[in-house]
Amino acid sequence: MECKLTNIYFFIILFSIFPIIDFFNGLFISYNLSLPIGIVYRIFCFIYLIVCIVYAGFEKKTYTILTVFFIFACMMILLIQTVVLQNSVIMMFKDIIVFIKFFLWVLIPYFIYQRREKFKQIHYDGVFIATSLFFALGLLIPYALGIGNQAYENSDAGYKGFFFATNDMTIAFMISATFTGWSFIKSLTEKAKKKSIGLAMLYLSILICLILLGTKTGILYEVIFTLGMLSYFLFKQKGVQLSYRITTFVITGISIIVLLVIGKDFIISAVSGTFDRIVYFYHLYDGDLVRLLTSSRSDFLRGGLEEFASNKNSILIPVIGFGFEYRLIHFGRIGLIEMDFFDGLFALGLFGVFVTTALIVYFLVLSLRKRNRSINTIAFLLFLFYSFTAGHVMFSALSSTLLGLVCGGIILNQRSDEKDE
16 A cells, blocks of 8 residues: 555655755855755655655545646746746756745645545654754754854854754744644643653743844744743643643743843843844834835835836736746846745746635635644744745745645644545
8 A cells, every 4th residue: 555654754754854954955055065965855855745646646626626736837837937038948947946945835735635644643743843853953053062154244143053044944943933832832731741841941942043043023923922822821721720730830930030040141142133233224224114124125025026017028927927047147136025925926927826825825724714723723824924024935945845844734634524625
């Protein structure tokens, strides 16, 4: 039988180690070593998913139609762009690499969908705990050794180790905090002491990583989510004695206060760099809060819209877009807005945005159904917010992989007695 648990475990291992791959990929780049293990890994994952999906066969469901149409439409857009814009083979190849990253968030959940009954036999959320651990170790170990890279020159803010994209890492640690925090609350409910201690240490490590990264969104989210998580346990968690809730809450609160006191110098040093940069850009932008909150993306968006609206290449461009490499070559910095909706619009056109939105809406509706709501729903909504405001989700291999795993979790949360679509 094709759908054996060994295949499921191989999938879990393959997509749990991607933080390790990205760490070594960044390490090699930092030391000018030409070893594209990140690209090789993603190509292998892509081929593996395609082969397994085709081998398993397609169910005649709405979800299958949306997935197949999405892949087919994107490939047609790529071919038409190559002809209309007269792109070279090299440019087409570079666009294909971006599409491989883009397809991961679609292929991963469909692979899970085909094998959903087998996946329900394992602890699927464990993949998020594993990736969270690898992300945390990948940032904290280099920091402790005094090596790695800063996001900003001449600033203590934005330490990113050997992970290169700060936005990617921010959403990765936000998602890690979400799943680790939720698992911690569940372990408290189950009174699993050893598990609770391990998850608490991991959650604390993730919070430290978010402070090191020093992004406005990441720091704000860690404060809101931590307070929300503790409030949920204290006031909303069912099946737990009130005395146990209060005791746990007090111990957690005291632990946080002690850690804040012990690590105040570290926290002040890490956060002050971020604060200084916010003040610097606030004055640089003459108090323009839109430019400040969007980190100048509003300026790039304005320029991108002008290029998109005034194109003289073909009447097809509004429909199919410019692609990815063409924009980077011809439009310079505004070739990358860093807001996924608009990057998708300019790269894939109205048609590309339509087919992408259709699939996103499918997962959104599925995740918001009353009986399907879970921590994956929160993670998916977080991805959508971050994708629209900060980008680096749909077209980044790291974020796209995580999004695919979250969508897979949404598929698995669908009740077996619901109508399968």
